[in-house]
Amino acid sequence: MKIDLRFLLLIPFLAFSAASAQVKQPDWKAIEQETMLHFQTLLRINTSDPGGTEAPAVAYMKSVLEKEGIKVQTFALDPNRPNLVARISGSGKKHPILIMAHTDVVSIDSTKWTYPAFSATRKDGYVYGRGAVDDKDNVATGLMIMLTLKRLNIPLDRDVIFLAESGEEGNVKFGIDYMVKEHWPEIEAEYCFAEGGGVTRTGGKIQYAAVATTEKVPRGVKLVAKGISGHGSVPLRSNAIVHLSQAVVNVAAWQTPMRLNETTQAFFQRLAEISTPEQAARYQSILSGKNTEAAQEYLAVNEPRYYSTLRTSISPNIFKGGYRSNVIPSEAEASLDIRALPDEDMPKLLDAMRKIINDPQVEIISSSAASRPGSKPSSLTTEAFKIIEAAVKTTYNTITLPTMLTGATDMSFLRAKGIACYGIGPMMDSEDGPKGFGAHSDQERILEESLHKFLRFQWEVVSNLAATAKK
Incomplete structure (x- = not known):
């Protein structure tokens, strides 16, 4: 039958x-x-x-x-x-x-x-x-x-x-x-x-x-740059703000690895079904994992929320440094808002971040624990x-x-x-x-x-x- x-x-x-x-x-x-x-x-x-x-x-x-x-x-x-x-x-x-x-x-x-x-x-x-x-x-x-x-x-x-x-x-x-x-x-x-x-x-x-x-897991991380203080009229190569600024630029430009889980896999599959052919092609590219550069860049610029679901994201949100315009500060600090994938290996991620920064004057300080725990996606x-x-x-x-x-x-x-x-x-x-x-x-x-x-x-x-x- x-x-x-x-x-x-x-x-x-x-x-x-x-x-x-x-x-x-x-x-x-x-x-x-x-x-x-x-x-x-x-x-x-x-x-x-x-x-x-x-x-x-x-x-x-x-x-x-x-x-x-x-x-x-x-x-x-x-x-x-x-x-x-x-x-x-x-x-x-x-x-x-x-x-x-x-x-x-x-x-x-x-x-x-x-x-x-x-x-x-x-x-x-x-x-x-x-x-x-x-x-x-x-x-x-x-x-x-x-x-x-x-x-x-x-x-x-x-x-x-x-x-x-x-x-x-x-x-x-x-x-x-x-x-x-x-x-x-x-x-x-x-x-x-x-x-x-x-x-x-x-x-x-x-x-x-x-x-x-x-959901992603919030992680608090600070970048702290230290240098020699001095008079602003004599610029120093050790300027903490300069070193911190370069570290922030490097981290912001870093594209952490793309990784889908059961939820995001299903999300892009179903989203492709209700999208225009042009949009669907981008989502299918993400799903295939092949030649994704153009699709990822499009999402980063035009659909940043979707882009964030592809990876652990890093956003520099607070910058502190200096107290007078004519004083080179000995220390400067930036706070990063990291939203980690649920299964992210944070020590491994921070080791990779140190290599991206590549500056002994900049220290990465991680909070001792996440404000919320990570876990597997619900089935x-x-x-x-x-x-x-x-x-x-x-x-x-x-x-x-x-x-x-x-x-x-x-x-x-x-x-x-x-x-x-x-x-x-x-x-x-x-x-x-x-x-x-x-x-x-x-x-x-x-x-x-x-x-x-x-x-x-x-x-x-x-x-x-x-x-x-x-x-």
Whole structure:
């Protein structure tokens, strides 16, 4: 009997659709109204890091969850910076899943905001406020997932855990680091869903959904040049600033080795499928590893984020030296922001850097440890990733691109402990960033439509991954 290959390719999607149909669906109109209420309330709480405190946001969510009979615990290294853990128990047939979001937000310059940063203003289909896309969208939808699971009394094969963590924006000792070291049993899970991905829309048309399955590791390195001090009227060949400047030029021009992993391999393969022939040819060149010079140079100039995913990157960001215009300083220093591939051998990389600099007057000083741990990418063959792909298709009707983040998230702590983590996020317009409305920008906003679609997407993922399958 001849079997149609197209039918075989549809089997995973059909299986997912059948499972989805078995899960009781919420009254989405009512859910959207409540989501907006919680979202605006959370946005109006100043949880700036530094400058604010997460305690009021945690107290609000604790009250909301406990009114529904959901078990809630709080854990705090600092009482002003607590972490909230809510759990809905399943049968225990399968290991738990974890929904994670951070309640703190980056600080603001109030003079740059059209609407007050903590006003949660609704205007023309948008909600404006610090944290709108980083990360109170995930906080609000995580809260609503828990409330909805409880109200509909969905039978579960897994516990569903919600972690609203503090300190993600630069103070992980209060949040994820503390929870992993001191309260691991409360958040241990098979899968985790957190920030780090998102759906890209350009010109009103959805392009793709990015799901973060790994991320680069931040490493702090300083270059310190030492020379002889003296009067500026008598130039010296030992001038520390000159030696440091040349070292920085050499390092900046250094193209560290290109190396793909499972995530970046799949990323460029799938990206080529939805690109123009000219773009696809570049991505295919990268995948082949042959004659890649032109393609790499194009990415470096025109698509620097893609270029950064090819290798360990180095960016000189801070330069210090001298204190008077007529004094030759005896020391100068440059700080390098290194974003290492997850499996990078840092001692070997620094040895190579010394050879690139080739100057005994310049010393490389590395921080003793990474601020976040490295780990293997989360697999693309898990039950969770397959369900994510199917939910992307049903919610957004687009392709899923596994992505390696060039920045860092708290998922790195969980991956290092063996949890398969997937970074997800709402739909965002690519035009918003250049307009100054992105995460950490002078202003921040999210489409109301995007928030509600994201909740539906999360519901599809969590309910179908955790719910007991009907026979």
